Amino acid sequence: MxxxxxxxxxxxxxxxxxxxxxxxxKLTTNEYLVMAGTFHGVHAITSRISPVPxxxxxxxxxxxxxxxxxxxxxxxVKFLLITDPSQPNADATxxxxxxxxADYVMKNPFYNPEMPIRIELFDSNVQKLVRQTNATG
Amino acid sequence: xxxxxxxxxxxxRRPPILERNLVKGRTNEVSLPAFAFLFCEMLSxxxxxxxxxxxxxxxxxxxxxxxxxxxLELIVFRDRIGRRDTRLLxxxxxxxxxVWKTLFGKPADALEKGTDNEDEYMxxxxxxxxxKFIAVPKDMSQLSCGAFIGxxxxxxLDGSGFPAKVSAHATASDQFPLRTTILMKFDKSVLxxxxxxxxx
Amino acid sequence: xxxxxxxxxxxEEEAKLVYGVVFSLRNLVSKLSxxxxxxxxxxxxxxxxxxxxxxxxxxxxxxxxxxPHMESMREALRTIYGQxxxxxxxxxPLMRQLTQSGVHPVQNDLFRGNLQRFVRSLPGFE
Numbered sequence: 001m002x003x004x005x006x007x008x009x010x011x012x013x014x015x016x017x018x019x020x021x022x023x024x025x026k027l028t029t030n031e032y033l034v035m036a037g038t039f040h041g042v043h044a045i046t047s048r049i050s051p052v053p054x055x056x057x058x059x060x061x062x063x064x065x066x067x068x069x070x071x072x073x074x075x076x077v078k079f080l081l082i083t084d085p086s087q088p089n090a091d092a093t094x095x096x097x098x099x100x101x102a103d104y105v106m107k108n109p110f111y112n113p114e115m116p117i118r119i120e121l122f123d124s125n126v127q128k129l130v131r132q133t134n135a136t137g
Numbered sequence: 138x139x140x141x142x143x144x145x146x147x148x149x150r151r152p153p154i155l156e157r158n159l160v161k162g163r164t165n166e167v168s169l170p171a172f173a174f175l176f177c178e179m180l181s182x183x184x185x186x187x188x189x190x191x192x193x194x195x196x197x198x199x200x201x202x203x204x205x206x207x208x209l210e211l212i213v214f215r216d217r218i219g220r221r222d223t224r225l226l227x228x229x230x231x232x233x234x235x236v237w238k239t240l241f242g243k244p245a246d247a248l249e250k251g252t253d254n255e256d257e258y259m260x261x262x263x264x265x266x267x268x269k270f271i272a273v274p275k276d277m278s279q280l281s282c283g284a285f286i287g288x289x290x291x292x293x294l295d296g297s298g299f300p301a302k303v304s305a306h307a308t309a310s311d312q313f314p315l316r317t318t319i320l321m322k323f324d325k326s327v328l329x330x331x332x333x334x335x336x337x
Numbered sequence: 338x339x340x341x342x343x344x345x346x347x348x349e350e351e352a353k354l355v356y357g358v359v360f361s362l363r364n365l366v367s368k369l370s371x372x373x374x375x376x377x378x379x380x381x382x383x384x385x386x387x388x389x390x391x392x393x394x395x396x397x398x399x400x401x402x403x404x405p406h407m408e409s410m411r412e413a414l415r416t417i418y419g420q421x422x423x424x425x426x427x428x429x430p431l432m433r434q435l436t437q438s439g440v441h442p443v444q445n446d447l448f449r450g451n452l453q454r455f456v457r458s459l460p461g462f463e
Binding site: 066 | 351354355357358361362364365366368369370371372377378379380381382383384385386388402409
């Protein structure tokens with residue numbers, strides 16, 4: 001089950017967030033913004049405090065009620081997928097969201113990079129992907 | 138030109154696009170993302186340089202016209218061995234299938250005659266490659282980015298001797314949210330000539 | 338309560354960062370969780386390590402870093418708390434004197450020795 005999707009730009013700003021289920025607490029936009037900022041900072045530190053050199057930032061966070069999958073692109077954009085603890089293949093799903101982002105956000109002439117994403121075509125394609133994943137999972 | 142092409146290929150590299158044989162160029166495909174980004178820049182250029190939505194569509198259509206008029210030259214050389222259509226329906230089906238296939242890799246989805254007026258024809262594409270990734274913001278909802286394709290069609294018609302006024306319209310349906318229709322309104326002279334062909 | 342090193346910074350500095358990370362994550366998780374008051378943060382993983390977290394009802398935080406492929410170490414951390422920390426630190430009659438003389442009560446040989454032995458006995462320790 002996919003609960004929510006967040007996209008954080010390279011400066012730590014939240015540019016997209018969507019809830020898909022009622023599995024998480026309802027947060028206000030402001031709380032999400034703060035959360036994105038916190039996550040951005042924590043993500044950077046987690047790669048610094050690695051006992052082994054050359055670590056990436058946090059990739060998966062596990063809790064007893066959900067998991068957060070984080071995929072950071074080479075350009076510094078982070079895709080956060082909040083899922084059920086038992087969700088298989090969420091990593092692959094973050095890659096698919098990246099693909100949709102590349103297609104419907106970056107190739108859209110009306111989108112200003114780094115700004116919040118308000119694009120219907122992206123929305124509907126994300127919804128479609130989530131529906132498919134939640135139906136099979 | 139052909140000499141240098143053979144030389145390049147004997148080195149095991151594909152010759153540059155300008156050195157390839159014109160006739161054999163049919164299977165060359167351009168990456169869709171590469172085109173999408175280019176089109177992005179064309180659109181933002183058009184946005185910056187124009188005063189309103191109509192002006193912008195005009196700019197896009199002009200871009201398309203420049204592509205179309207050159208493209209016609211190439212495709213007539215390639216597919217028609219220099220032969221030119223004289224009948225209206227032939228030209229329309231030439232655009233609907235050959236032009237569309239060469240440009241977008243598939244024929245257009247519909248070719249219809251206007252119901253209200255004798256001189257109007259429509260070509261529709263359910264999911265045009267050109268606007269595949271474009272979601273037009275709400276405040277510009279009248280803008281049809283298909284104007285670019287309209288420009289190409291206009292140039293092909295003009296170049297073939299069938300002058301027409303061409304416009305592009307978004308005709309979205311639930312099944313095909315990106316469906317675009319190109320409306321062609323032909324010049325009087327075209328219809329008159331067409332009539333003269335008909336057996337009396 | 339940190340059994341690492343080798344990050345190229347002082348242990349003290351590293352401890353601060355680790356504390357900051359687990360503290361932030363704990364808050365973030367409890368905010369997102371639909372169940373109020375659940376402290377559900379279990380672990381996180383990067384490409385090279387996995388950080389396991391366990392918090393006692395008294396607010397004591399235990400952190401263990403492992404290879405990224407290790408299974409959950411929750412039980413192990415619970416054992417470290419219940420059978421090593423409580424036994425050799427909390428129950429140490431000299432704890433107060435140690436603290437007064439500026440030595441952290443964790444730094445006693447009995448605790449360290451037992452911790453060493455326990456961690457070496459865990460599956461996956463090489």
